[in-house]
Amino acid sequence: MSSIRAIRGMNDILPDETPIWQFVEGVVHQLFSSYGYGQIRLPIVEQTELFQRSIGEVTDIVEKEMYTFRDRNDDSLTLRPEGTAGCVRAAIQNSLLVTPQRLWYCGPMFRYERPQKGRQRQFHQIGVEAFGIATPDMDAEVILLTARLWKLLGVADSVTLQLNSIGSLEARAVYREALVAYLEQHRDALDEDSQRRLTSNPLRILDSKDAGTQALLDGAPVLLDYLDEAAAADFTRLRELLDAAGVAYEINPRLVRGLDYYNNTVFEWVTDQLGAQGTVCAGGRYDGLVGQMGGKPTPGVGFAMGVERLVLLLEAAGVRPEIPAEADLYLVSFGEPAQCASLAAGENLRDAFPGLRIVQHNGGGSFKSQMKKADRSGARFALIWGEDELAAGTVTLKALRDTDKESLGQQSLPQAELEQTLRALLAQ
RNA sequence: GUGGCCGUAGCUCAUCGGGUAGAGCACCGGAUUGUGGCUCCGGAGGUGGAGGGUUCGAGACCCUUCGGCCACCCCA
Numbered sequence: 001m002s003s004i005r006a007i008r009g010m011n012d013i014l015p016d017e018t019p020i021w022q023f024v025e026g027v028v029h030q031l032f033s034s035y036g037y038g039q040i041r042l043p044i045v046e047q048t049e050l051f052q053r054s055i056g057e058v059t060d061i062v063e064k065e066m067y068t069f070r071d072r073n074d075d076s077l078t079l080r081p082e083g084t085a086g087c088v089r090a091a092i093q094n095s096l097l098v099t100p101q102r103l104w105y106c107g108p109m110f111r112y113e114r115p116q117k118g119r120q121r122q123f124h125q126i127g128v129e130a131f132g133i134a135t136p137d138m139d140a141e142v143i144l145l146t147a148r149l150w151k152l153l154g155v156a157d158s159v160t161l162q163l164n165s166i167g168s169l170e171a172r173a174v175y176r177e178a179l180v181a182y183l184e185q186h187r188d189a190l191d192e193d194s195q196r197r198l199t200s201n202p203l204r205i206l207d208s209k210d211a212g213t214q215a216l217l218d219g220a221p222v223l224l225d226y227l228d229e230a231a232a233a234d235f236t237r238l239r240e241l242l243d244a245a246g247v248a249y250e251i252n253p254r255l256v257r258g259l260d261y262y263n264n265t266v267f268e269w270v271t272d273q274l275g276a277q278g279t280v281c282a283g284g285r286y287d288g289l290v291g292q293m294g295g296k297p298t299p300g301v302g303f304a305m306g307v308e309r310l311v312l313l314l315e316a317a318g319v320r321p322e323i324p325a326e327a328d329l330y331l332v333s334f335g336e337p338a339q340c341a342s343l344a345a346g347e348n349l350r351d352a353f354p355g356l357r358i359v360q361h362n363g364g365g366s367f368k369s370q371m372k373k374a375d376r377s378g379a380r381f382a383l384i385w386g387e388d389e390l391a392a393g394t395v396t397l398k399a400l401r402d403t404d405k406e407s408l409g410q411q412s413l414p415q416a417e418l419e420q421t422l423r424a425l426l427a428q
Numbered sequence: 429g430u431g432g433c434c435g436u437a438g439c440u441c442a443u444c445g446g447g448u449a450g451a452g453c454a455c456c457g458g459a460u461u462g463u464g465g466c467u468c469c470g471g472a473g474g475u476g477g478a479g480g481g482u483u484c485g486a487g488a489c490c491c492u493u494c495g496g497c498c499a500c501c502c503c504a
Contacts, residue, residue: 061502373464386462387462400464
């Protein structure tokens with residue numbers, strides 16, 4: 001019981017789970033590449049100030065969820081809680097802000113929260129950032145990218161797209177005043193959390209889960225009505241493009257995002273199959289962020305998705321990539337000279353059959369136990385070397401699967417014919 | 429940070445105040461001295477999360493603590 005355990009909320013991903021992760025990662029890699037996006041790999045640790053300046057000082061992420069520490073030089077560093085900030089930093093620092101710049105990244109993120117279904121302290125995000133294009137065709141592109149991803153992953157029926165425009169910073173400030181003014185009149189009808197948010201972050205009241213608060217919001221001013229002409233036109237154009245591409249969406253005027261840097265387009269892909277954490281993918285436009293971080297003012301749009309949530313969603317939808325048996329061939333030997341022959345033959349076979357999974361039996365044991373391991377390995381064939389084979393210069397080839405086929409069974413053949421015989425059998 | 433539920437074998441769970449804590453699966457060995465799967469037989473594996481209390485007696489009741497799950501907050 002005194003053995004060391006993993007940090008709470010930081011989970012091991014075990015061999016029987018990695019195939020589904022690899023499936024997701026493989027699909028993502030190929031898909032992003034097909035849209036012309038290049039991968040960027042970013043540090044996990046950044047200066048604390050990077051996140052304070054980009055995400056927003058008063059967000060929960062910055063206020064209480066960051067893993068922040070001082071290094072030996074007494075610099076304040078933080079384990080990245082999200083990917084966009086670091087990507088923007090890297091784009092500025094490495095002069096990547098040519099137009100257009102299409103990037104994607106993946107990797108672990110860290111937030112100090114209580115773990116629950118679909119949420120852990122170390123979690124993984126896959127994200128996309130497209131810099132340099134301010135027009136809504138780029139918004140449409142990244143959304144199309146996600147829509148195609150759900151199809152490729154087999155979860156398109158499990159997610160719906162929620163879309164909104166939160167306009168410019170200025171428009172939001174005006175709206176914020178109107179919203180607060182309305183809600184102040186009904187302060188007593190608000191739930192406790194929302195009363196608190198009235199001063200700290202009124203826009204977040206819009207996505208309150210409290211039924212009474214939501215009812216109250218039916219009479220509240222609507223953010224979409226406060227958009228300036230340009231933002232409204234962009235939103236209309238985005239909708240036209242999505243309509244043309246056949247991507248269904250639901251306008252959610254109460255959709256606001258948690259991070260301060262968004263403007264205009266915001267969107268979320270949500271599901272009802274993951275318990276309380278319904279957001280699988282979320283993103284939006286952030287035209288002010290690059291300038292705010294000290295780069296040449298450059299518009300941007302992007303999204304991030306939670307890989308753990310995606311994996312849960314695939315499992316809920318019954319998408320299960322086939323977990324391959326651990327071996328194709330299992331090499332059994334009895335006696336030390338025979339093991340030498342087996343080892344050498346195994347190396348030759350790996351030369352002859354690249355990609356074939358050849359597992360050597362190690363650790364000795366009876367023939368019976370070795371054969372049992374051979375069976376459990378899932379291998380199609382066992383190759384057996386013992387005293388008899390060694391004396392005769394042969395090897396025994398035994399089929400472990402499909403043994404009802406008459407052509408398959410056990411045969412003893414000269415070493416020299418092994419490769420040729422195997423080639424024929426494996427081709428079936 | 430707050431709340432609810434839960435910690436018994438590697439895993440899934442019994443036992444619900446009384447003798448040495450059980451089962452299935454998994455694991456190891458044997459039946460078959462060189463042959464897997466099916467069957468049968470056997471074996472190993474637990475300080476009952478930890479600490480304290482009540483009691484003649486606690487895995488079970490009480491308290492504390494640690495851990496897990498779920499939810500709130502917040503978010504991917």
